[in-house]
Amino acid sequence: MSTxxxxxxxxxxxxxxxxxxxxxxxxxAVLMIEDGVYGGLGGTGMTEIVTExxxxxxxxxxxxxxxxxxIDTNRxxxxxxxxxYAGFVDxxxxxxxxxxxx
Amino acid sequence: MSDVKKFLYVNRRxxxxxxxxxxxxxxxxxxxxxxxxxxxxxxxxxxxxLTKGQNTDGIxxxxxxxTFRALGDYDVQKLFVERESLEERGLSEDDLIEVxxxxxxxxxxxxxxxxxxxxxxxxxxxxxxxxxxxx
Numbered sequence: 001m002s003t004x005x006x007x008x009x010x011x012x013x014x015x016x017x018x019x020x021x022x023x024x025x026x027x028x029a030v031l032m033i034e035d036g037v038y039g040g041l042g043g044t045g046m047t048e049i050v051t052e053x054x055x056x057x058x059x060x061x062x063x064x065x066x067x068x069x070x071i072d073t074n075r076x077x078x079x080x081x082x083x084x085y086a087g088f089v090d091x092x093x094x095x096x097x098x099x100x101x102x
Numbered sequence: 103m104s105d106v107k108k109f110l111y112v113n114r115r116x117x118x119x120x121x122x123x124x125x126x127x128x129x130x131x132x133x134x135x136x137x138x139x140x141x142x143x144x145x146x147x148x149x150x151x152l153t154k155g156q157n158t159d160g161i162x163x164x165x166x167x168x169t170f171r172a173l174g175d176y177d178v179q180k181l182f183v184e185r186e187s188l189e190e191r192g193l194s195e196d197d198l199i200e201v202x203x204x205x206x207x208x209x210x211x212x213x214x215x216x217x218x219x220x221x222x223x224x225x226x227x228x229x230x231x232x233x234x235x236x237x
Contacts, residue, residue, distance in 0.1 A: 012191065
């Protein structure tokens with residue numbers, strides 16, 4: 001049994017991503033969407049804590065949201081995977097439930 | 103023109119996730135059309151509004167980042183970007199779009215309107231404004 005977590009807020013603006021990562025179980029997936037995609041950025045003040053807390057989960061970002069914000073995928077933290085909308089649907093289908101961290 | 107006031111628009115939100123960034127830009131353009139002294143400050147997630155290479159084809163909303171370049175045509179010459187906010191987000195001036203205005207006091211030479219400044223300088227800009235509008 002596993003959960004897909006979605007986070008749609010910037011980690012610089014709210015605690016949603018950190019709280020999500022603190023609650024997620026090993027084997028869960030965390031998909032960063034909308035302003036949440038900034039959480040996937042390397043070289044930021046949040047990179048270290050996201051990397052540390054995200055060790056036991058799979059991290060994804062929604063690539064169209066990243067492109068909209070002018071962020072190239074090569075700026076993502078190593079190990080974070082970009083997915084398109086079809087990939088989003090696959091993640092929803094693959095997990096037992098989806099939890100939104102609004 | 104003694105009734106010209108110094109308007110400061112403070113932008114603290116990332117683009118697209120909320121409507122704040124777009125609405126701020128709309129209001130800035132209105133203020134500029136009334137020939138007021140207009141300045142913009144980009145702090146916290148607001149600095150993300152100015153990243154170059156934005157492509158919104160995949161999310162079905164308008165890419166309004168090119169509109170910032172039109173601000174120069176409205177004689178908006180002061181877009182202050184907080185250096186500390188950029189650095190906390192792994193960004194530098196090289197990651198930002200270019201906005202230029204033509205300086206009428208210098209043979210209409212094109213000059214950059216984006217100024218990356220320190221947090222202390224942003225404080226001074228805020229303290230020097232007559233009207234502050236927050237987005």
